[in-house]
Amino acid sequence: MIDNPATTEEIAELLVYLGRAARGTDAGSDLTAAQWTAMRFFARGNQLSRTPSAFASFNATTRGTASQIIKSLMQKGYLVRHQAVDDRRSVRLDLTHSGQAIMHFDPLNNLMDAINQLEGKLRTALRQALPALAGELAKVRGTVAFGTCGDCRHFSCCDAVSYCACVDAELAPADLGCLCVNFAASEGLKAAMPSLKSKELS
Amino acid sequence: MIDNPATTEEIAELLVYLGRAARGTDAGSDLTAAQWTAMRFFARGNQLSRTPSAFASFNATTRGTASQIIKSLMQKGYLVRHQAVDDRRSVRLDLTHSGQAIMHFDPLNNLMDAINQLEGKLRTALRQALPALAGELAKVRGTVAFGTCGDCRHFSCCDAVSYCACVDAELAPADLGCLCVNFAASEGLKAAMPSLKSKELS
DNA sequence: ACATTTGATTTCGTTTCGATACTAATATTG
DNA sequence: CAATATTAGTATCGAAACGAAATCAAATGT
Numbered sequence: 001m002i003d004n005p006a007t008t009e010e011i012a013e014l015l016v017y018l019g020r021a022a023r024g025t026d027a028g029s030d031l032t033a034a035q036w037t038a039m040r041f042f043a044r045g046n047q048l049s050r051t052p053s054a055f056a057s058f059n060a061t062t063r064g065t066a067s068q069i070i071k072s073l074m075q076k077g078y079l080v081r082h083q084a085v086d087d088r089r090s091v092r093l094d095l096t097h098s099g100q101a102i103m104h105f106d107p108l109n110n111l112m113d114a115i116n117q118l119e120g121k122l123r124t125a126l127r128q129a130l131p132a133l134a135g136e137l138a139k140v141r142g143t144v145a146f147g148t149c150g151d152c153r154h155f156s157c158c159d160a161v162s163y164c165a166c167v168d169a170e171l172a173p174a175d176l177g178c179l180c181v182n183f184a185a186s187e188g189l190k191a192a193m194p195s196l197k198s199k200e201l202s
Numbered sequence: 203m204i205d206n207p208a209t210t211e212e213i214a215e216l217l218v219y220l221g222r223a224a225r226g227t228d229a230g231s232d233l234t235a236a237q238w239t240a241m242r243f244f245a246r247g248n249q250l251s252r253t254p255s256a257f258a259s260f261n262a263t264t265r266g267t268a269s270q271i272i273k274s275l276m277q278k279g280y281l282v283r284h285q286a287v288d289d290r291r292s293v294r295l296d297l298t299h300s301g302q303a304i305m306h307f308d309p310l311n312n313l314m315d316a317i318n319q320l321e322g323k324l325r326t327a328l329r330q331a332l333p334a335l336a337g338e339l340a341k342v343r344g345t346v347a348f349g350t351c352g353d354c355r356h357f358s359c360c361d362a363v364s365y366c367a368c369v370d371a372e373l374a375p376a377d378l379g380c381l382c383v384n385f386a387a388s389e390g391l392k393a394a395m396p397s398l399k400s401k402e403l404s
Numbered sequence: 405a406c407a408t409t410t411g412a413t414t415t416c417g418t419t420t421c422g423a424t425a426c427t428a429a430t431a432t433t434g
Numbered sequence: 435c436a437a438t439a440t441t442a443g444t445a446t447c448g449a450a451a452c453g454a455a456a457t458c459a460a461a462t463g464t
Contacts, residue, residue, distance in 0.1 A: 011328050023222075044211075110342050113342045
């Protein structure tokens with residue numbers, strides 16, 4: 001199954017390198033790397049996922065650290081907190097107007113520029129391989145995977161109507177590209193699944 | 203050239219996510235994430251690249267921070283420092299015996315397991331796309347790229363003899379998979395090149 | 405009803421981080 | 435050759451991030 005151990009190591013090394021290199025803040029950026037990561041998450045997470053716990057899980061850190069980062073962003077006026085209606089413990093974070101404004105200066109744009117310079121075939125390969133890899137990693141580590149609704153096992157599309165079996169609701173077209181805590185790889189691989197309320201798909 | 207902006211964003215997001223998720227330390231690990239990254243770098247860097255400055259560049263941080271991490275690893279007995287002979291300012295770091303021993307517990311092994319679970323075609327695609335992306339990112343940001351000698355523009359192979367035009371020397375087979383500060387993408391893209399001594403290839 | 409779990413926050417000590425300043429060795433230049 | 439600039443490495447400082455642990459409230463399970 002493994003063609004070359006060195007190849008595997010090189011792929012892993014490059015992934016860490018790229019993730020790290022892209023994360024860095026260019027120059028006189030108002031935000032730190034961790035803060036940018038949080039802003040990006042709350043800008044791209046779907047309704048279910050814009051919580052401190054989900055961000056902590058996404059960012060592979062503790063809820064305490066996540067709280068600190070979120071607090072600093074609220075103080076800067078880039079995030080606002082809303083109490084959830086269904087669960088009074090829970091909290092939902094949203095970008096403020098100025099929060100949306102600074103996203104135009106997201107240092108991740110550098111990486112996106114680089115991706116766009118790639119040959120189309122390579123870009124397609126990445127688009128296919130990375131979600132699969134995220135699912136595999138979650139399975140190996142027994143953690144939650146993150147991915148977009150369009151790649152999710154809970155997602156189905158009939159007659160141009162997008163539907164998520166996880167929340168049992170129709171998805172807005174804008175949600176298709178959103179990150180979700182309840183993401184499950186659709187590779188037929190039965191990726192790890194976080195605690196699901198009651199309406200798990202058969 | 204860009205088929206879908208959302209696609210680009212999803213690729214970028216997944217890259218940071220995977221890099222971050224893989225970097226984390228599992229459990230009662232003796233080392234922090236930054237320290238593991240350093241150990242990995244000095245374990246896999248070639249002779250030219252096992253210096254504090256090269257690690258700082260690889261890890262997208264400052265030399266001061268790199269010094270601190272290296273110091274902590276020397277105190278733990280995992281790295282040793284050797285003075286370079288050609289340049290008396292320079293320093294070369296090597297793994298000690300116990301340093302090599304703990305690499306068996308590298309948390310990156312999780313990611314490597316996940317990569318090995320991937321379908322062969324996807325793995326090949328990653329092996330091809332990631333070095334190209336690293337080169338593109340370096341070009342966009344005007345920084346130094348890192349890659350292995352086998353992927354490098356300075357590398358050539360005649361009659362089963364590996365040769366590096368950068369250091370003007372034959373490469374040991376073991377060096378082919380090593381990280382190098384003088385890496386230059388071989389995509390015909392003329393990736394950014396760090397200060398090269400005098401023997402630049404025409 | 406009671407115990408357990410979950411979501412969020414706070415506190416504490418350590419580590420990382422960027423910025424800055426500094427020394428020493430090497431390159432460059434006039 | 436001598437003055438200058440650059441480079442490699444280190445140290446220091448304050449701010450941020452981090453993991454671990456404790457706390458509190460709300461929800462869940464038995």
